[in-house]
Amino acid sequence: MATVEGTPAKTDLYEKGKVHPDDLSSATVKDDVLFDIRDLEVYFPIQQGFFKSMVATEKKYVKAVDHVSFQVRQGEILALVGESGCGKTTTGRALLRLEDPTGGHILYKGLPVEKFATKTLRAYRKKAQIIFQDPYNSINPKQTIFDIVAEPLEVNNICSSEREKEERVVKAINEAGLRPATEYLYRYPHELSGGQRQRVCIAGATVLEPDVIVADEPVASLDVSIRNDILKLMVEEKEKLGVTYIFITHDLSLAWVISDRIAVMYLGRIVEIGETEEVVANPQHPYTKALISVIPVPDPLAKREHVILKGETPNPVDIPSGCRFHPRCPEAIEACKEIDPPDVHITGDHYAACIRIEK
Amino acid sequence: MSVAKTKAPEKKPAERVPHKGILEVRELTTYFKLGVGDVKAVQGVSFDLEPGESLGLAGESGCGKTTAALSILKLLPENGRIVSGDVLFEGRNLAKRTEYGMSRIRWKEISIIFQGAMNALNPVKETGKQIAEPIQLHEGLSEGKAMVRVKELYDLVGISQKRVMDFPHQLSGGMRQRAMIAMALACNPKLVIGDEPTTALDVMVQAQILELIERLRRELDLSFILISHDLSVMAETCDKGVIMYAGEVVESGTTADIFNKATHPYTRQLIKAFPNIHEKREMVSSIKGDPPNLVNPPAGCGFCPRCDVRIAICETEHPEMIEVEAGHFVRCVHAEKGV
Numbered sequence: 001m002a003t004v005e006g007t008p009a010k011t012d013l014y015e016k017g018k019v020h021p022d023d024l025s026s027a028t029v030k031d032d033v034l035f036d037i038r039d040l041e042v043y044f045p046i047q048q049g050f051f052k053s054m055v056a057t058e059k060k061y062v063k064a065v066d067h068v069s070f071q072v073r074q075g076e077i078l079a080l081v082g083e084s085g086c087g088k089t090t091t092g093r094a095l096l097r098l099e100d101p102t103g104g105h106i107l108y109k110g111l112p113v114e115k116f117a118t119k120t121l122r123a124y125r126k127k128a129q130i131i132f133q134d135p136y137n138s139i140n141p142k143q144t145i146f147d148i149v150a151e152p153l154e155v156n157n158i159c160s161s162e163r164e165k166e167e168r169v170v171k172a173i174n175e176a177g178l179r180p181a182t183e184y185l186y187r188y189p190h191e192l193s194g195g196q197r198q199r200v201c202i203a204g205a206t207v208l209e210p211d212v213i214v215a216d217e218p219v220a221s222l223d224v225s226i227r228n229d230i231l232k233l234m235v236e237e238k239e240k241l242g243v244t245y246i247f248i249t250h251d252l253s254l255a256w257v258i259s260d261r262i263a264v265m266y267l268g269r270i271v272e273i274g275e276t277e278e279v280v281a282n283p284q285h286p287y288t289k290a291l292i293s294v295i296p297v298p299d300p301l302a303k304r305e306h307v308i309l310k311g312e313t314p315n316p317v318d319i320p321s322g323c324r325f326h327p328r329c330p331e332a333i334e335a336c337k338e339i340d341p342p343d344v345h346i347t348g349d350h351y352a353a354c355i356r357i358e359k
Numbered sequence: 360m361s362v363a364k365t366k367a368p369e370k371k372p373a374e375r376v377p378h379k380g381i382l383e384v385r386e387l388t389t390y391f392k393l394g395v396g397d398v399k400a401v402q403g404v405s406f407d408l409e410p411g412e413s414l415g416l417a418g419e420s421g422c423g424k425t426t427a428a429l430s431i432l433k434l435l436p437e438n439g440r441i442v443s444g445d446v447l448f449e450g451r452n453l454a455k456r457t458e459y460g461m462s463r464i465r466w467k468e469i470s471i472i473f474q475g476a477m478n479a480l481n482p483v484k485e486t487g488k489q490i491a492e493p494i495q496l497h498e499g500l501s502e503g504k505a506m507v508r509v510k511e512l513y514d515l516v517g518i519s520q521k522r523v524m525d526f527p528h529q530l531s532g533g534m535r536q537r538a539m540i541a542m543a544l545a546c547n548p549k550l551v552i553g554d555e556p557t558t559a560l561d562v563m564v565q566a567q568i569l570e571l572i573e574r575l576r577r578e579l580d581l582s583f584i585l586i587s588h589d590l591s592v593m594a595e596t597c598d599k600g601v602i603m604y605a606g607e608v609v610e611s612g613t614t615a616d617i618f619n620k621a622t623h624p625y626t627r628q629l630i631k632a633f634p635n636i637h638e639k640r641e642m643v644s645s646i647k648g649d650p651p652n653l654v655n656p657p658a659g660c661g662f663c664p665r666c667d668v669r670i671a672i673c674e675t676e677h678p679e680m681i682e683v684e685a686g687h688f689v690r691c692v693h694a695e696k697g698v
Contacts, residue, residue: 083561084532193649223419224588224632228645235642250561253634257643277640294566296591298633300614308566312531 018117024124027109034109034212034244035072035095040065041103042090046317063316064090066268067104072212077238077245079255079276081291082265085313088248091265092214095246096128097121126156129205133217135197139189139204146185149173149203156208168207175241176203177233195226199233206237212244219254231258253295256280261349264288267324268316274350284344284352286331323355331356378447381582382431382550383407387444387454389423389430396654400426402606403444408599410549413576413583415593415614418603419629421650424586427603428552430454431584432469433461448550466493470543472536474555479539480527486535487513487523490542497546512541516571533564540571544579552584557592569596591633594618602626605650605661608680612687622689625662660692668693 043061053059065087072078072095080088093099095106097113106113108124116124129152132138139148149169159165173181176199189197198218205213215234219227235258237243249255255262256276263273264287272285283289290307297304309328314320320327326336335355343351389401401423408414416424429435431446431453446453453464473479481489490512491505498505510520516537518530527535536556543551553572557565573596576583587593593600594614601611602623610623621627631644648665651657660666663673672692681694 083563224629225419225646228632228643232642232645252562253636256636256640257634280636291562292636294562295636296565296589296595297635297637298591298594298618298630299635299637300594300597300618302637304637306566306570308570309563312533312564 018115019111019120020117021120021123023111024109024116024120024127027111029074029109032073032075033071034074036107036110037071037091037095037104038069038107039104040068040091040094040101040106042087042094042099043102060317063268063319065094065101066316066319068265068268068270069104070263070270070273072244072246073261074211074244075238075242076260077234077247077258079247079249079259079262080265081249081252081255081262083250083313085267085316086265087268087316088250088265089216092130092216092246092248095212096125096130096214098130122156126152126158126208127211128214129208129210129212130214130216131198131201131205131218133220135194135201135221138201139197141189144186144188145173145178145192145200148189148200149207152204152208158208169203172203172207173200175206175237176200177229178203193226194222195229198222198226198230202230202233202237206241206243209241210243212246214246214248216248217250218247220250227254234258252280252291264291267313267319269324269353271325271354272350272352274346274352275348278348278350282346282350284346284350284357285325285354286329286356287325288352290330323353378450379407380409380412381449382584383445383447384427384431385445385447387427387430387446388442389426389435390440390442391426391436392438392440393654399653399656400439400606401430402656404601404603404606404608406599406601406608406611408550408582408584410582411576411580412599413585413597415585415587415597415600416603417587417590417593417600417629419650420588421653422603423606423653424588424603425554428471428554428584428586431552432465432471433458434465434471466548467497467546468548469550469552470546470548471552471554472539472543472556474558477527477532477535480535482527484526485524486527486530486538487525490538490545493542493545508545509541512544515544515575516541532560533567536560536564536568537571540568540575544575547579548581550582550584552586554586555588556585558587558589565592572596589633590618590630602629605656606653607661607690608688609662609690610688612684616684616687620684620687622683622687622694623662623691624666624668624693628667660690 042065043063046060068091080091082088090099094101101114146169149172150165153159153165170181173184178184178199219230234245238245247259259276262276262279263270266287272279272288280292283292290309293307307330311328322337322339323341326332339355341353341355343353344357345351385405387401387404390397391400404427418424430441441454444454487506487509490509491502494500494505494508495502509523513520513523518534518537557568585597597614600614600617602609604625610617610626617626618630621630628646634643646665651661659674659676660678663669678690678692680688680690681696683689683694683697
């Protein structure tokens with residue numbers, strides 16, 4: 001949006017009650033809580049035909065994220081784990097305001113992200129970046145690596161000189177593990193392997209020195225060995241640069257390897273959250289227990305009990321009454337059909353939403 | 360399937376050769392023709408399979424595991440060819456069979472579950488009718504009669520019979536994979552090859568599909584070849600395993616041999632790359648470097664540049680397969696003959 005210098009931007013007039021960019025730059029992290037998500041709700045309306053929309057009494061929604069509350073701490077890797085359609089990606093996208101929440105609050109350093117004005121949002125995006133799943137489709141094949149990594153700097157008008165820009169790009173590429181960076185600067189994506197492309201994506205995200213990176217299945221399309229390199233890189237960047245990662249994955253074993261805390265999602269709700277080792281060693285929710293039991297392990301002699309759930313995740317349009325997991329739950333009782341379970345505190349940071357947990 | 364189009368040549372009694380088990384692959388070598396030269400995708404791969412047994416073919420992408428499996432069925436793309444070696448299926452050498460001869464074997468005796476169920480199914484044809492196709496061709500049944508069998512198959516793989524007339528896009532990912540399994544079982548084959556049958560699926564659906572395959576294997580007494588990049592899946596489902604690297608078998612044996620007595624440095628490093636959630640939490644390791652270019656494979660051991668225990672001889676001399684224990688083979692100069 002181009003504005004003449006000195007005159008207030010048009011949008012400012014329309015965005016009363018929104019968060020001003022200055023508030024964002026002066027905001028600080030309190031008590032290590034980078035994000036405080038309260039009752040987040042992201043519903044997508046279903047397009048209905050003319051006749052149905054006349055007859056239907058209520059509008060239908062895909063309830064992708066249905067009242068989710070959690071916190072993201074500064075400098076941690078928080079893993080959002082769940083099957084496809086559980087709302088983990090939508091949650092991650094909502095944190096960056098790539099989806100507009102239909103309800104609830106996302107507080108970033110205490111400021112409500114859903115009330116960010118356009119300019120604030122632009123400033124916010126310098127601080128919050130995303131890495132996508134498929135490094136083959138998420139970077140422009142016609143740009144050189146330098147252009148890809150430099151683009152965020154150009155868009156945000158960050159560098160005062162070409163030299164500074166080049167320095168920052170080289171630094172980001174080096175940190176992403178493509179060494180020496182100068183060898184890669186003028187190559188094109190098709191000359192790189194899948195792992196190297198994902199490193200370029202990571203360099204593109206870290207070049208802005210963000211506070212938080214949402215990594216949406218960053219290793220799902222990579223080979224094992226390369227996958228582990230990328231995971232290592234994420235841990236390194238967390239430790240060296242203090243980047244907070246929100247690691248979205250369907251693979252609980254990978255979350256277990258690198259994350260500090262795990263949040264297990266099912267059908268738009270977090271069913272269990274806590275310190276990674278605690279959740280994996282001592283799962284409380286029947287869904288988490290089942291998920292952990294079916295993770296294959298590279299040891300043929302380990303005979304383990306598999307809890308294989310029947311059927312598939314229900315349609316997020318018609319969410320089951322009471323506990324949304326009860327139709328598939330091996331431990332369900334009659335009351336589960338009625339009561340929507342509240343979070344039960346287990347120990348420390350460990351919470352699970354199941355009425356059968358004894359306190 | 361081109362059965363209807365190919366003309367039947369004169370019948371000759373099939374030659375049978377003495378063989379081990381239901382399938383024996385001997386020194387199979389498959390090349391792909393490219394502009395720069397031949398890509399030596401599979402070089403001298405041997406393994407065998409007893410009736411009712413399950414075998415896992417594992418390795419990183421590009422190691423030749425899928426090519427080896429496609430060579431068994433001679434389903435290679437146009438630029439691929441079997442250069443040498445034998446594929447003995449119940450004594451019949453498939454490597455020397457004609458296209459017509461193969462069309463009698465495919466699906467009737469050996470079938471394959473492809474990786475991406477969405478891409479492997481025809482999007483504009485009802486799923487049930489697609490499954491009926493091989494039954495009609497091989498058993499000469501009408502579509503109506505074949506559909507009766509399809510409904511039985513749907514029961515067998517756990518999809519509701521009501522869904523037979525659904526198009527692939529109406530089924531979920533797990534159901535599509537089940538439909539692919541139903542298709543593979545349509546003509547009661549003896550051997551089923553699963554090419555990464557669970558790769559694109561969620562963990563829970565993966566567990567369901569693996570359990571289904573396991574149950575069907577027991578009930579129908581099938582032999583099964585699982586192609587997977589995921590060693591953990593192989594450890595859980597297979598009796599025997601073959602680890603491939605750069606077109607060659609580097610280690611083979613029972614899964615217990617491979618995972619608990621891994622001898623080849625590549626196997627050892629590959630196993631460490633998979634997290635074991637029941638052990639102490641540690642960072643998974645990765646294997647440095649890249650696999651060699653298969654247009655000009657190195658003279659020595661293919662894994663040598665990435666190996667942590669390499670010695671001078673590894674660079675020049677190609678290691679032989681050594682039997683370290685009965686049935687446990689390793690291609691490494693460090694391996695000591697135990698039998």
